Amino acid sequence: MTGSAEDEVRLQKVLARVGLGSRRACEELIADGRVTVDGHEATLGDRVDPAVARVEVDGVPIGIRPDLVHYLLNKPAGVVTTADDPQGRPVVVDLVPAEPRVFPVGRLDMDTEGLLLLTNDGDLAHRITHPSYGIEKEYLAEVEGEPARGALRRLREGVELDDGPTAPATVGRVGPSLLRIVVHEGRNRQVRRMCEAVGHPVRRLVRTRLAELSDPGLPPGGWRALTTDEVRALERSVADADDRR
Structure with a gap:
């Protein structure tokens, strides 16, 4: 469907190669109308160029280039x-x-x-x-002092930074000076600046989760x-x- 003929591969083979199931299972995905190529519903027998085709399964874009790591x-x-x-x-x-x-x-x-x-x-x-996608990022933050309830509430509700207020965050106390903080923004040094804004500068910061x-x-x-x-x-x-x- 896309690319030159010599570069094209049967769609079900491409889907199987990236781990979406056996070739037979991938044929069933196509037959059930769950696969699109470049915005169009795929059909059995379609061939694609993995280097350029945009493939989605159940509306989720799937990386199909063979060199992806x-x-x-x-x-x-x-x-x-x-x-x-x-x-x-x-x-x-x-x-x-x-x-x-x-x-x-x-x-x-x-x-x-x-x-x-x-x-x-x-x-x-x-x-x-x-x-705009708001992917979650979770951190463990060892901070100076022991944040009181008011400081934790400010972190959860959003604090004012020099580039504007932060979005609400998920914040839990792991130890007296150890916080688990989940944010979904991507601002520069955001967690450090948030903690400093509430009077508890970060001593050590470790990201423990990115999305799943x-x-x-x-x-x-x-x-x-x-x-x-x-x-x-x-x-x-x-x-x-x-x-x-």
Whole structure:
């Protein structure tokens, strides 16, 4: 349906290759009218070029390029979230395979630790980082002092920052000076600025979850490829957020 004939592959084969089930199961998805290609309902026998076709299953865009990779990294403190640093500091792409070339999705500041997604899937990365999608990010924040109820209430309801008030956040106390904070905005150093605004600057900050992705056993500096189920869950999370926009 798209691309040159030599680049095209049967649609059910493409769907099976990215983990949507056996080829027979993928044929049933197509026959049931649950698959679209470039906005049109697919039919059995359709062929697509995975490099350019836009495929959706149940309204969820599916990455089908054969070269797509998705890495989950536990970023240590002191590493810069970029592909290159003119100051010569260590960067996150040095901690994952060099080929195929990937880029970080969103940012963690140099002193913040925790989970970071790196991929060459530009479409998925854009949808995860775009503010309008509101993908959840969960942090553990060790702060100075012991926040009282009033400070926690301000964090939950939104605090005034120099670039405007924050959206309501989910905030829970894990220990006397340890908070679990879930935000869905993507502002620069947002959690640190929120805590400082209520009088409890952050001593240590670790991101423990991105959308549905978490891995308590992943060591600092360690990485792994996402499973097919995790990639599908990420795609669904973004699609669900799109439906709420």
